[in-house]
Amino acid sequence: MKKLFVYLKEYKKESVLGPLFKLLEACFELFVPLVVASMIDRGIAEGDVKQVVLMCLVLVGLGLMGLACSVTAQYFAAKASVGFVKKLRHALFAHIQGFSYSTLDSVGSATLITRLTNDTEQVQTGLNLALRLLLRSPFVVFGAAIMAFTVDTRSALWFLAAIPALALVVFGIMLICMPLYKRVQERLDGVLGATRENLTGVRVLRAFGREESEIEAFDAKNAALAAMQKRVGRIAALMNPLTFVLINIAAILLIRTGAVRVETGLLTRGAVVALYNYMGQILVELIKLADLIINITKSLACAKRVAAVLEIPSGESAEETGVTGDPRFRVEFRNAAAAYPGAASEALSGVTLRAKPGEVIGIIGGTGSGKTTLVNLIPRFYDASEGSVLVDGRDVRSYDPKELRRKIGVVPQKAALFKGTIRENLLWGCETACDEELMRAVRLAQAEDIVEKKGGLDGIIEQGGRNLSGGQKQRLTIARALVGSPEILILDDSSSALDTVTDAALRRALQSLDNAPTVFIVSQRTGSIRRADMIAVLEEGRVAGMGSHDELLENCPVYKEIYDSQYAGGEVSAV
Numbered sequence: 001m002k003k004l005f006v007y008l009k010e011y012k013k014e015s016v017l018g019p020l021f022k023l024l025e026a027c028f029e030l031f032v033p034l035v036v037a038s039m040i041d042r043g044i045a046e047g048d049v050k051q052v053v054l055m056c057l058v059l060v061g062l063g064l065m066g067l068a069c070s071v072t073a074q075y076f077a078a079k080a081s082v083g084f085v086k087k088l089r090h091a092l093f094a095h096i097q098g099f100s101y102s103t104l105d106s107v108g109s110a111t112l113i114t115r116l117t118n119d120t121e122q123v124q125t126g127l128n129l130a131l132r133l134l135l136r137s138p139f140v141v142f143g144a145a146i147m148a149f150t151v152d153t154r155s156a157l158w159f160l161a162a163i164p165a166l167a168l169v170v171f172g173i174m175l176i177c178m179p180l181y182k183r184v185q186e187r188l189d190g191v192l193g194a195t196r197e198n199l200t201g202v203r204v205l206r207a208f209g210r211e212e213s214e215i216e217a218f219d220a221k222n223a224a225l226a227a228m229q230k231r232v233g234r235i236a237a238l239m240n241p242l243t244f245v246l247i248n249i250a251a252i253l254l255i256r257t258g259a260v261r262v263e264t265g266l267l268t269r270g271a272v273v274a275l276y277n278y279m280g281q282i283l284v285e286l287i288k289l290a291d292l293i294i295n296i297t298k299s300l301a302c303a304k305r306v307a308a309v310l311e312i313p314s315g316e317s318a319e320e321t322g323v324t325g326d327p328r329f330r331v332e333f334r335n336a337a338a339a340y341p342g343a344a345s346e347a348l349s350g351v352t353l354r355a356k357p358g359e360v361i362g363i364i365g366g367t368g369s370g371k372t373t374l375v376n377l378i379p380r381f382y383d384a385s386e387g388s389v390l391v392d393g394r395d396v397r398s399y400d401p402k403e404l405r406r407k408i409g410v411v412p413q414k415a416a417l418f419k420g421t422i423r424e425n426l427l428w429g430c431e432t433a434c435d436e437e438l439m440r441a442v443r444l445a446q447a448e449d450i451v452e453k454k455g456g457l458d459g460i461i462e463q464g465g466r467n468l469s470g471g472q473k474q475r476l477t478i479a480r481a482l483v484g485s486p487e488i489l490i491l492d493d494s495s496s497a498l499d500t501v502t503d504a505a506l507r508r509a510l511q512s513l514d515n516a517p518t519v520f521i522v523s524q525r526t527g528s529i530r531r532a533d534m535i536a537v538l539e540e541g542r543v544a545g546m547g548s549h550d551e552l553l554e555n556c557p558v559y560k561e562i563y564d565s566q567y568a569g570g571e572v573s574a575v
Contacts, residue, residue, distance in 0.1 A: 003307055003310050003311070004088060004123075004303055004306065004307055004310075007084050007087040007088045007091060008080070008084045010083065010087070011079065011080040011083050011084055013076075014076040014077070014079050014080035014083075015076075015080050015131060017072075017073075017076045018073050018074075018076035018077035018080060018131040018132060019073070019131055019132070019134070019135045019136070020073075021069045021070070021072045021073035021076065022069070022070070022073040022131075022132050022133070022135065022136040023135060023136060023139055024065075024069045025066045025069035025070050025073065025136070026136050026139050026140045026143065027143075028062045028063075028065050028066040028069070029062075029066060029140065029281065030140065030143045030144065030147055030281075031062060032059065032062060032277070033147070033273070033274040033275075033277035033278050033281070034147070034151075034274060035055050035058050035059055035062070036055075036059075036270070036273060036274060036277060037151070037268070037270035037271055037273060037274035038051070038055055038270065039051065039052055039055035039056070039270070040268075040269055040270035040273055041268045041269065041270035041271075042270075043055060073131075073132055074132065076131070077127075077128050077131035077132045078128060080127070080131060081124050081125075081127040081128040081131065082124065084124070084127060085120050085121075085123060085124040085127070088120060088123070088306065089116060089120050091310070092115070092116055092120070092306060092309060092310065093116060095309065095310055095312075095314065096112055096116070096309070098314035098401075099312070099314055100314070100380075100381065100382065100383070101376065101381040101382050102340065102341050102382055102383070103312060103314075105340065105341055106341040106342070107309070107312065108189075108193065109193075109196065110189050110190075110192045110193030110196055111189040111192075111193075111305075112309065113192060113196070114185065114188055114189050114192050115302075115305050115306050115309055118185075118188065118302075119185065119302035119303075119305050119306050120302075120306060122298050122299050122302040123299050123302050123303050123306065125295060125299060126295055126296050126298065126299020126300070126302075126303070127299070129292050129295050129296065130292070130296060130299075133288055133289070133292045134292065134296070136285075137285045137286070137288050137289040137292060138289070140281055140282070140285040141163060141282050141285050141286060141289070142163075144159070144278040144279075144281045144282050144285075145159040145160070145163060145278075145282070147278055148274075148275055148278045148279075151271050151274050151275055151278075152258070152261065152266075152267055152271055152275065154257065154261070155254055155257050155258050155261065155267070155272075155275050156275070158250050158253050158254045158257065158279075159250070159278075159279070159282070161250065162246060162247060162249075162250035162279075162282070163282070165246050166243055166246055166247065166282075166286050169238075169239070169242045169243060169246065170239065170243070170286065170289060170290050170293055171293070173235060173236065173238060173239050173290075173293075174293045174294075174297050176235055177232055177235055177236055177294065177297050178297045178300065178301060179301075180228070180231065180232040180235070181232060181297055181298045181301040182301040182304070182305070183228055184225070184228050184229055184232060184301075185301060185302060185305060187221070187224055187225040187228050188225060190221045190224070190225070191218075191221050191222055191225050194214075194217065194218050194221050195218070198214055198218065236294050239290040239291075239293075239294065240287060240290060243283070243286050243287060243290055244283070244287075247279065247282065247283040247286065248283075250279060251276065251279045251280075251283075254275055254276065254279055255272070255276060258271070258272035258275055258276075259272070317401075319397050319398065320398055321388065321395045321397050321398055323388045323390065323395040323398075324390075324393055324394065324395075325390040325393045325394070325395075326393060327392055327393035328356065329354045329355060329356055329390070329393070330355055330356060330357045330359075330391065330392060330487065330488060330518040331353075331354070331355040331361075331378060331389070331390070331391055331488060331518055331520075332353070332354050332355070332389070332390040332391075332393075333351045333352055333353040333354075333374075333377070333387070333389055334352060334387050334388045334389075334390070335350055335351070335352055335386065335387035335388075336348065336350075336351045336352075336374075336377060336384045336386070336387040336388065336389055337349040337350065337351070337384060337385050337386035337387055338370075338373050338374075338376075338377060338382055338383075338384055338385055339385045340382075345541075346385065346541060347370050347373045347541050348370040348373045348374055348377075348538075348541045348542075349386070349541050349542060350387075350542055350543070351374060351387075351536075351542075351543055352543075353536055353543075353546070355518045355520070355534070356518070357487070357516055357517075357518055358516035358517070358518065359518055359519075359533040359534065360510075360511070360518075360519045360521065360529075360531070360532040360533050360534075361518070361519065361520045361521070361532060361533065361534050361535075361536065362521050362523065362528075362529025362530075362532035362534070362535040362536070363375065363520060363521065363522045363523070363529075363535075363536050363538065364522075364523060364524070364526065364529055364535060364536075364537055364538070364559065364562060365537055365538035365539055365544070365558070365562075366539065366562075368540075369538040369539055369540060369541065370538050370540075370541040370542075371492075371493075371522045371538055372413055372492055372493075372522060373541075374536075374538065375490045375492055375520050375522055377389045377396070378391065378396065378408060378488060378490065378520070379396075379404060379405050379408045379410060379490070380396045380397065380399070380401060380404060380405075383397065391404065391407065391488070392407075392487075406484070407486060407487045407488055408486055408487070408488045408489075408490065409429065409481035409482060409484060409486030409488070409489045409490065409517075410481060410490045410492070411474075411477050411478050411480075411481045411489075411490065411491045411492060411494040412477070412492055412494075413492045413493050413494070413522075415465065415470070415473035415474050415476075415477045415494070416464070416465075416477065417461050417464060417465035417468070417473055417476060417477065418461070418463070419461065419462060419463040420460070420461060421457065421458050421459060421460060421461065422450075422451055422454060422456075422457050422458070422459045422461060422476070423435070423438060423457040423458060425461055425476065425480060426438045426441065426442070426457070426476075426479060426480050426483050427483070428480055429441070429479075429480045429481055429482065429483030429484045430483045430484035430485075433483050433484070435457060437483060438457060438479075438483060439451075439457075441479040441480070441482040441483045442479045443509075444478075444479070444482050444506075444509045444510070444513070445475045445476070445478040445479035445482060445506065445509075446475055446502050446505050446506050446509065447472070447475035447476055447478070447479050450468070450472050450475060450476060461476075469497070470497035471497040471498050471499070471502070473497075474494050474495065474496070474497050474498060475498070475502075475506075477494065478491065478494055478506070482513075485513075485515045485517075486517055487515070487517055487518065488517060488518050488519075488520070489510070489517045489518070489519045489520070490519075490520045490522075491519065491520065491521045491522065491523075492522045493522050493523055493524060494522075495523065495528055496523075496524065496525075500527070503527075503528055507528070507531065525566065526549070526559070526562060526563045526566055526567075527566070529549075530549040531549070532548075532549075533548075534546065534547065534548065535547065535548065535549060535552055535559070537552060537556050537558050537559045537562075539558050544556060544558040544559075545558060545559055
């Protein structure tokens with residue numbers, strides 16, 4: 001929690017002035033019952049019209065000054081809370097951007113989205129209310145009790161009995177509700193996760209006719225959230241009736257005591273009205289305090305969830321491992337292994353591989369054999385659980401992540417494009433690239449026809465590339481990776497949607513690159529990697545064979561089986 005207050009440092013002045021002006025408003029409010037008492041005892045009782053008019057003007061003056069203080073306090077509280085959450089949300093987003101793939105897998109996207117949006121919004125509301133009311137309400141409660149003693153000590157004793165009883169109710173309900181609100185937010189994570197999964201995979205759901213079962217699963221999560229909210233709501237709802245009962249019992253006893261003392265001449269009618277008004281002020285403020293406690297309880301639960309994310313280490317800082325290699329090799333795997341969080345076994349183990357500058361390395365294997373896991377170790381999306389991965393003779397863990405990834409161009413298995421122009425998407429590969437460099441990358445990726453059809457580099461691409469075919473998306477993602485002239489190019493099954501002619505033309509274009517990058521091609525098709533300098537065949541996370549296409553056909557049964565399954569009717573000549 002202490003980490004969160006760091007973002008409030010720039011708003012120290014507002015954090016002090018907000019409560020200060022609220023306390024000034026409370027002071028003006030505490031004088032109101034005394035003015036009313038004076039109006040009754042000296043104005044109405046004695047028939048002094050001037051006194052009544054004067055007291056009315058005083059009440060108007062107190063009201064205007066209180067309004068000015070209240071508006072000023074609201075301004076400072078809003079400025080502090082909104083500014084605080086703006087910085088907090090920015091820091092949280094930046095921190096999440098530094099998470100490794102393994103951290104993202106273990107934490108989950110749904111809960112991160114909730115904490116970045118709903119939770120920070122709750123924190124903002126809680127801070128705003130705390131700055132305005134956290135000091136004001138107790139100040140009015142105890143101030144009214146003290147002012148009551150200045151009016152009549154004996155009658156004011158009922159205040160001493162009422163306040164502890166009310167405090168017991170308020171803080172007791174708060175302690176019960178706090179852990180329950182945390183569970184409400186966890187259930188909200190589940191609902192958001194189900195929503196996100198269904199929206200992302202809506203086409204698959206429709207294709208397999210699973211709409212009804214997914215609706216039932218969503219309804220179950222939604223019902224669990226509603227049940228938890230009702231449970232905590234029922235407990236929190238006890239706050240107002242209990243406080244009303246206690247304060248009204250105290251008011252009845254106060255009026256009875258005051259009436260007896262008025263009859264005996266020990267107390268004036270105005271004093272009784274003043275005491276009742278102070279009791280009313282306590283009632284109003286305790287209701288406000290009750291609502292404030294509920295909101296602060298929610299906010300504290302949300303703040304703890306936000307702080308928990310900030311406490312998760314990013315896991316991507318440079319660290320010296322003492323491992324060095326031969327700088328003649330661009331990429332080197334030394335008995336590398338990798339395991340996903342929570343997995344029963346390693347996804348990859350015992351991989352040893354070397355690649356020189358300009359070489360093309362093909363990676364092939366069945367589904368789940370570890371192909372993507374292997375290439376994800378190079379840019380350090382995941383860290384090797386055993387062994388090491390080296391780039392230019394240095395362990396990837398010793399690189400600053402930005403420095404390492406500037407050397408690497410990655411085309412992911414699932415083509416990802418963002419809403420905007422073609423130019424904006426391509427500039428992700430290199431922010432400083434000019435239009436000539438962008439068009440060169442487009443031509444290399446065989447995507448020139450796409451740019452022409454869309455009206456040039458300013459052509460619009462919808463979110464996720466919805467207005468493009470699968471092959472068009474793949475070619476543009478390849479162009480994006482080529483913009484920065486990477487030293488290492490990773491093509492993770494990035495030509496699966498391309499026809500044979502386009503795939504062959506793309507491979508020829510990659511061989512003609514001036515900077516001679518080391519290219520890793522992950523593919524399910526032997527035709528895409530048959531001309532690679534070296535092919536690594538993976539099976540169940542281990543290297544089943546390594547060599548050229550012809551060597552593997554003779555010596556690797558796994559590769560031969562894949563080849564025969566694709567060319568059972570005879571090999572199609574490569575273009």
